[in-house]
């Protein structure tokens with residue numbers, strides 16, 4: 001009898017909470033969709049900015065924006081440190097492209113970029129349609145063996161530089177603008193031997209998702225992208241990871257296509273691929289000990 005009462009009370013509370021959550025979700029999504037419709041139609045030319053464009057995801061984002069009419073822009077700015085790689089990319093893009101080589105962890109270089117972009121928007125009648133924040137890096141190893149300097153370098157490019165770039169660009173964006181923030185499936189849980197990488201991605205994941213709520217009120221969308229590991233970019237080798245251990249790894253073009261499509265539908269989160277989607281759904285329910293064990297096997 002007591003058990004039946006407890007089960008009934010628990011079941012009712014569980015269902016009521018679930019129902020309220022679903023209603024809030026639907027209302028918020030409708031509200032967000034309406035906010036995103038507030039695009040200002042004027043005669044400005046459209047601009048896209050892609051960071052991390054010298055290889056991997058960034059390069060493929062630039063290629064997709066250039067070739068797919070759905071994502072049409074009048075000009076692209078491509079950013080990374082390796083100028084020669086950016087020049088090579090520029091030569092195969094069909095959209096007028098500006099190569100802007102810089103180290104995004106260098107404050108002065110970022111200030112120069114801010115001044116450059118402000119001037120461009122003011123004098124050339126541009127509106128920023130996309131910011132693709134794809135620059136990033138990570139390295140496998142034990143935190144204490146890597147040392148704080150190496151870890152902080154990862155933190156700077158994956159977190160601090162992303163925040164700086166987002167501020168520079170979002171301040172110049174108007175309604176209808178879109179930001180893609182590349183995080184990672186590593187943002188969902190702690191990871192041994194990729195500790196700072198996971199922590200830096202958790203930071204930018206939370207930051208971008210919170211900022212989305214603020215920017216939506218100005219008609220600007222942020223889609224945070226959390227892919228599982230991708231084998232055809234430079235990341236895995238630079239991070240000194242063992243690609244043979246990875247379970248169902250992804251291809252860069254798939255991640256780019258899926259996340260751009262999720263962005264155009266105004267989604268807050270994009271988890272391309274099976275592993276990332278499972279992690280998104282179940283990551284919060286599984287104890288860290290189990291997740292750390294699985295990561296040891298597959299990462």
Ligand SMILES: NC(=O)c1ccc[n+]([C@@H]2O[C@H](COP(=O)([O-])OP(=O)(O)OC[C@H]3O[C@@H](n4cnc5c(N)ncnc54)[C@H](OP(=O)(O)O)[C@@H]3O)[C@@H](O)[C@H]2O)c1
Nearest residue numbers: 052054055056057080081082104135136229230233234235
């Ligand atoms: N590959 C994966 O398995 C995977 C999975 C989930 C998430 N991600 C994330 O996806 C993003 C792109 O990675 P990817 O796989 O495309 O790797 P990638 O091929 O190594 O590309 C990283 C890009 O970031 C640029 N970059 C790194 N440090 C920079 C700095 N200080 N200033 C300016 N640009 C810098 C690199 O260019 P330069 O070296 O020329 O500066 C390069 O263009 C990263 O944020 C990564 O964490 C990757």
